[in-house]
Amino acid sequence: MKEVVKEMTKRTEQAFVNPGARFGLLYIYVLIVGVIIGLYYVSNLENISRQSVPPVLPDTTVTVTELTVKKAVSVPPVILSEISKPSPNLVSEGEKIYKTNCASCHGDKGAGDGPAATGLNPPPRDFLSKENWVNGTKLSGIYKTLEEGLLPSAMIAYDFLLPEQKFAVAHYIRQTFIPDAEADTEDDLIALDATYNLSAGVQLAAQIPVSSASAIIENESKTKVENIIKLKEKISSLSSEAGYSAFNEVVKNENTALTFLTINNEWKKSEDSFINLLVNNVNQNGFNGSIYNLSSNEWNVLFNFMNKLI
Incomplete structure (x- = not known):
């Protein structure tokens, strides 16, 4: 080791006198540094190659909830000649349903600027504008939108609402937000009834939790x-x-x-x-x-x- 140090000292002294010797000394230093970096890399190779992030991140936004128990319900027939008129009771009921289910996207004033509207493309319907209505501003058109939704947009089908509730929401939107909403003809209402069988009533099936249904099937x-x-x-x-x-x-x-x-x-x-x-x-x-x-x-x-x- 003493000989190596002595030799390096000698070469260092020569480097100040001879430019060629100076280059040779620099080459040795670069080589030593390269060897040290290589040894460090090899000694930490296992840590460097280890993946600390799981390949598939779990989706924490999805919460699976169990179905609740619901009895079978027979919904009485809808009398179109009555429910097609915006009575105070219907409009009041529609306001409650709108604020619970619709205002988050369409906004309290119906301008499509609710807190949940951010980032939606296309944006929620601005009820104050009469432009580009897919199903029109008639009562029958809004009912169709509520019944079927407007895929692939964020407008889902509100088929969980009873027919009377959908009419109530439609009346509230037409009476409160839409300027000069179109009126339905008798043929429009007849076609609506024929499409959704409104005058015959609705039979809603009972619902039980999946775990309970599985237990019943297993027992059977x-x-x-x-x-x-x-x-x-x-x-x-x-x-x-x-x-x-x-x-x-x-x-x-x-x-x-x-x-x-x-x-x-x-x-x-x-x-x-x-x-x-x-x-x-x-x-x-x-x-x-x-x-x-x-x-x-x-x-x-x-x-x-x-x-x-x-």
């Missing part, structure tokens, strides 16, 4: 399996009867056959119904093609056996 499936097991045990107990042999000769899949006959119990009405059901669904109902070779007497024996079993 479990019950069906238990019933099939009991039927198979019962078949074994009837092995001495003539129908037992006939059943085993024509059955392809015992579980499928028993399930099929349990679900489709119309065959119990008559032997002809039983024959037609089996013949028209061979290989799908758990029975094989041997049923085509059964005699009238064998059909009768099989029918009585299955009636006794199920």
Whole structure:
């Protein structure tokens, strides 16, 4: 080591005298620095190549909520001759619905400048302008927009509102914001009724949480399996009867056959119904093609056996 230091000292002294020696000394220094940087890079290679950010960032904006329980609702028919008129009660109800569902985008004054309108393209409808209305400013046109939405824009369908509520919102928008809104003709209202079947009323289906629905399906499936097991045990107990042999000769899949006959119990009405059901669904109902070779007497024996079993 002392020799290296002595040699470098000697070369340094020569560098001040000889320009060529000065370049050679600089080359050595550059080489040493390069080696040091290389060693540092290699020693930290594992840390440098490690990815600290996950390849897929989780979406924290989506919140999955369970459905609530709702009873089935029968909505009474809408009388268009009455609901097409902007009564004070309808307009008042429409104002409440508008402020809850619409003002965030369309604004309190209907100018399309609500807090949620930022960044929307196209921007929300400015109700104060009569230009570029997709479905027009008629009551029927606004109802259609509320019922179907205006995809691909941010205007969704408000089909969760009852017909009367949609009419209420439409009246409020027309009465409060739209200058000189177009009036509907009788034909417009007739066409609206024909399109959405308003005068016939609406039947809203019941709703239950997905977890509850899954539990019901699971229980039903479990019950069906238990019933099939009991039927198979019962078949074994009837092995001495003539129908037992006939059943085993024509059955392809015992579980499928028993399930099929349990679900489709119309065959119990008559032997002809039983024959037609089996013949028209061979290989799908758990029975094989041997049923085509059964005699009238064998059909009768099989029918009585299955009636006794199920």
